[in-house]
Structure formats: structure tokens, C-alpha cells
Amino acid sequence: MSYKLFIPGPVAVSEKTLRAMAQPMIGHRSSDFVALYQSLQPGLQELFATRDPVYLSTSSAWGVMEGALRNVVRRKVLVCMNGAFSDKWHDVALRCGKAATALRFDWGRPVEPEAVRRKLATGGYDALTLIHNETSCGCMSDLAAIMAVVREFPEVVSIVDTVSSFSALPIPKDELGIDIILTGSQKALALPPGLSIFSVSKRALARAADTPDRGYYFDLLEFQRNHENGMTPSTPVIPLIYALQSKLDDIRTEGLAPRYERHARLNRTVRAWALARGFQLFPEERHGSVTLNCFANNLGYDLAALNKTLKTKHALVIDGGYGKLKGKTFRISNMGDETDTTIADLIASLDSALAETPRLAS
Ligand SMILES: Cc1ncc(COP(=O)(O)O)c(C=O)c1O
CATH class of the missing domain: 3.90.1150.10 (Aspartate Aminotransferase, domain 1)
Incomplete structure (x- = not known):
């Protein structure tokens, strides 16, 4: 049925997007793939409002959400929590063996910038996670106000989930000073699930270079190194990348x-x-x-x-x-x-x- x-x-996927996915396969180390990958950068950088590279991860958003923690948390991460996904992010940080402090708000209440300031001011934090739009309870926090606070703490690397807000409203990554921003394919981009799209600041890459136990699949330095050659670290989900190309055309047209x-x-x-x-x-x-x-x-x-x-x-x-x-x-x-x-x-x-x-x- x-x-x-x-x-x-x-969400619903258009016939046009489905057709884009049905194109013949290409090798992920071929010049055709490099051309495909590089063709996406301007549109993605415009959507993230960033000059940093945009990487493609063959995973759902959780892959990058977990990987980001493993790449940049050396001391302690402050986890802002106001719904199911942000609550789970705290659990994921603990499962990765990271010291993680929960900053809890009732579900449906936004993350309060002042509370973030008070917590960060207690010291010892080198990262923060935030979900811009808590999908579980339909609550959107004031990203600009929170990032203004985070910028007061230069040692804190920010990891921002825009899974269910990306491309539906302006989210100026560079202007706000977001270090790692990530989204998923199956929300406002209206693509099938399976692709996570993310962008990382130079500061966060430098932190990763100094962080042990990053693993391989979500190692930010691997993404950067491959990006420089127009590729992804491992074999990517090429049909979804075709679909993304088609969607970026739609977005440009609209x-x-x-x-x-x-x-x-x-x-x-x-x-x-x-x-x-x-x-x-x-x-x-x-x-x-x-x-x-x-x-x-x-x-x-x-x-x-x-x-x-x-x-x-x-x-x-x-x-x-x-x-x-x-x-x-x-x-x-x-x-x-x-x-x-x-x-x-x-x-x-x-x-x-x-x-x-x-x-x-x-
Ligand atoms: C805000 C938010 N973050 C993270 C996720 C997890 O995404 P995925 O299941 O695609 O990894 C979701 C899923 O709905 C979400 O809404």
C-alpha cells in the first residue's frame, strides 16, 4: 500500500528525486565521481553559509553525531537537552567514554542561552552539543543567541545538529561560529534516509588532529583529506548523492x-x-x-x-x-x-x- x-x-520523496537515484553507477574513485562531488560544494556551502568544505557521510545523522564527539571531546562536553534526540546524545557521549554534563530543560522548552553561559563558566568544557530543532517535541531553540554565548568560550568546540531545520530557514554557520554542523537527508531535503551532510571548521579539524581514538569511519581528518581530492573516505551511497545533486538543482530553481x-x-x-x-x-x-x-x-x-x-x-x-x-x-x-x-x-x-x-x- x-x-x-x-x-x-x-518525508515524501518526489518522483524526480527517485528518478535521479536510478542513474547508472560510477566508481567512487573515478573522475565522474569527483565531478559529481565537486558540483555539490557551491550549493551546500551556500545552504550552510560557510566557506568550509562540506563532507558527505554514508550514515544517518547519528553517525556524525557520535563521530563528532569522538573527534573533538578531550576533556568534557556540555550536552544541551530538551527532547528525545538531545537526551540520547548525552547517552551516546557516555557510551563513547566521554565526560558529559547534562544541561536539561523540559521537553518542549528551548535551550536557554543564560543557562548555557552559567554552565560553561564553571570551566573544564572543551565541547558543546546542541540540537537546533528538537524534532521530538517540535521546539526550536534560539541558535544565534546560544552561539553568541558559546563564542565567549574560545576553547569550546560547538557541535550543532540541524537535522530537521537545515535548508528550511537560514542557518549561517560561519557568521555564528559553529564548528561542526550536521544534517540528514530524510528531512527538509526530502531525500531518502542514509546520507548525512556536515561541515567542519578549521579549529575543529585542528582539535581532531590532537584527539586520540577517533576511529576511522568518522575521522574528520579522513573526510578532509579525501575532500581535497573530491572524494569520500569510503564507498559512498552514490544514488543518494545523485539525489542530492537533483535536489540542489530544485533549490536553486526555487x-x-x-x-x-x-x-x-x-x-x-x-x-x-x-x-x-x-x-x-x-x-x-x-x-x-x-x-x-x-x-x-x-x-x-x-x-x-x-x-x-x-x-x-x-x-x-x-x-x-x-x-x-x-x-x-x-x-x-x-x-x-x-x-x-x-x-x-x-x-x-x-x-x-x-x-x-x-x-x-x-
Ligand atoms: C533532531 C534530530 N537529530 C538526530 C536525529 C537522528 O537522525 P537519524 O536517525 O537519521 O540518525 C533525528 C531523527 O529524527 C532528529 O530529528
């Missing part, structure tokens, strides 16, 4: 400003619809994500029944809440290739499905 995904990743505006507009459309139906946004409105909306299930709908109706009668799926928020919230993505028409269709389907969805006794 085929149905359209409105979950916050993976233009960055219209792309950002489209994401913001469609996000507002979904939010306005739900608020008008009496749902509440789970995070405070001003901290709501622009790529998805996480709504409280304050009206007590049977979300499993809702999704069953959506899938069987309307051929689409939304998300019924992540982790401890399952059943208590629902999430609707507006990232990727969505348009006013597809979002209007989604809303019509939601209205129709809600009308036949039972409410659970509280």
Missing part, C-alpha cells in the same frame, strides 16, 4: 528566500488550522519549529484510530507522538517539497478523519 508521509522524517518563506508559510497554515480546532501547540508558540508542528492532544482523540483512518482512507500518515509523548501529542511535518495545495489537501483529510475519530475518556 502506498501512502504519503507527513511525519517529521522521513531560490533560498522563497524556499524559507514556503516552509514558514506552510507551517503557519497547519498551526492555524489546529489552533482553530481547539488544539494547543506543545511548545510555546514562539519556540515552535518551522518544519513541523507538535500539538498537544488536549482534545483527547484516539490518535492510533486517527492515523488508521488517515492511512486507509486518505493515504497519508502523521505522527502520533515520540517516545514519552506518544498519544499525548501528534506531529505534522511541513518540510520538504510540500506546497499550499498539498497542505490544503492534508488539512481536508485531517478534518474528515477527525470527524470519525473517537475521543478517549481521560
Whole structure:
């Protein structure tokens, strides 16, 4: 059965992207690959607003999230936590044997710059992790304000996850002084999963050079060395790289400003619809994500029944809440290739499905 995904990743992949993936294979050490790899750099550097190289990792985002820790944490990392993915990042740091301090905020609350300053000021930190857009609860932190604080601590290398915000709003890496920025393919880029895209400052590369036990697969120095020859350290997922090339063409055609505006507009459309139906946004409105909306299930709908109706009668799926928020919230993505028409269709389907969805006794 085929149905359209409105979950916050993976999201729907266009026919054009799927066709791009079906091109004949090339050798990853061939001049054709070098040309393909190098053709992506200008578009990716523009999206990250960086002059640093952009690397391609054949892994999901977690590969680079873990690898970044192994490359730059020598003393202690401050892990900013306000949802499922940032909570897990702390666990991953501990599993890598790193000293990691948790800076916890309630799910749905943004990371507070002042709290970051207070923690870093206690000393001993040489890295910080931050998730710009906590997909699990639809909460977007103020990246510029947090990075302004981080820049006060020159020994702290910043690792920023823009997995579910990249390419949906401006994220100026160099201007903000972000050392390692990473994203995944299956979110706003609307590609299939399996590719992580990231960019690293010279400062972070220098730190990596002094850090033991970096391993091989995610060694930043290997990425840089291969990048200089237009290649990746190991055999990459070439079909996804073709898909990325096709997507960067789409982005160029649409233009960055219209792309950002489209994401913001469609996000507002979904939010306005739900608020008008009496749902509440789970995070405070001003901290709501622009790529998805996480709504409280304050009206007590049977979300499993809702999704069953959506899938069987309307051929689409939304998300019924992540982790401890399952059943208590629902999430609707507006990232990727969505348009006013597809979002209007989604809303019509939601209205129709809600009308036949039972409410659970509280
Ligand atoms: C903000 C954020 N970070 C990290 C991840 C992990 O990504 P992956 O499962 O592709 O490694 C996700 C996945 O949804 C995410 O939303």
C-alpha cells in the first residue's frame, strides 16, 4: 500500500528525486565521481553559509553525531537537552567514554542561552552539543543567541545538529561560529534516509588532529583529506548523492528566500488550522519549529484510530507522538517539497478523519 508521509522524517520523496537515484553507477574513485562531488560544494556551502568544505557521510545523522564527539571531546562536553534526540546524545557521549554534563530543560522548552553561559563558566568544557530543532517535541531553540554565548568560550568546540531545520530557514554557520554542523537527508531535503551532510571548521579539524581514538569511519581528518581530492573516505551511497545533486538543482530553481518563506508559510497554515480546532501547540508558540508542528492532544482523540483512518482512507500518515509523548501529542511535518495545495489537501483529510475519530475518556 502506498501512502504519503507527513511525519517529521522521513518525508515524501518526489518522483524526480527517485528518478535521479536510478542513474547508472560510477566508481567512487573515478573522475565522474569527483565531478559529481565537486558540483555539490557551491550549493551546500551556500545552504550552510560557510566557506568550509562540506563532507558527505554514508550514515544517518547519528553517525556524525557520535563521530563528532569522538573527534573533538578531550576533556568534557556540555550536552544541551530538551527532547528525545538531545537526551540520547548525552547517552551516546557516555557510551563513547566521554565526560558529559547534562544541561536539561523540559521537553518542549528551548535551550536557554543564560543557562548555557552559567554552565560553561564553571570551566573544564572543551565541547558543546546542541540540537537546533528538537524534532521530538517540535521546539526550536534560539541558535544565534546560544552561539553568541558559546563564542565567549574560545576553547569550546560547538557541535550543532540541524537535522530537521537545515535548508528550511537560514542557518549561517560561519557568521555564528559553529564548528561542526550536521544534517540528514530524510528531512527538509526530502531525500531518502542514509546520507548525512556536515561541515567542519578549521579549529575543529585542528582539535581532531590532537584527539586520540577517533576511529576511522568518522575521522574528520579522513573526510578532509579525501575532500581535497573530491572524494569520500569510503564507498559512498552514490544514488543518494545523485539525489542530492537533483535536489540542489530544485533549490536553486526555487531560490533560498522563497524556499524559507514556503516552509514558514506552510507551517503557519497547519498551526492555524489546529489552533482553530481547539488544539494547543506543545511548545510555546514562539519556540515552535518551522518544519513541523507538535500539538498537544488536549482534545483527547484516539490518535492510533486517527492515523488508521488517515492511512486507509486518505493515504497519508502523521505522527502520533515520540517516545514519552506518544498519544499525548501528534506531529505534522511541513518540510520538504510540500506546497499550499498539498497542505490544503492534508488539512481536508485531517478534518474528515477527525470527524470519525473517537475521543478517549481521560
Ligand atoms: C533532531 C534530530 N537529530 C538526530 C536525529 C537522528 O537522525 P537519524 O536517525 O537519521 O540518525 C533525528 C531523527 O529524527 C532528529 O530529528
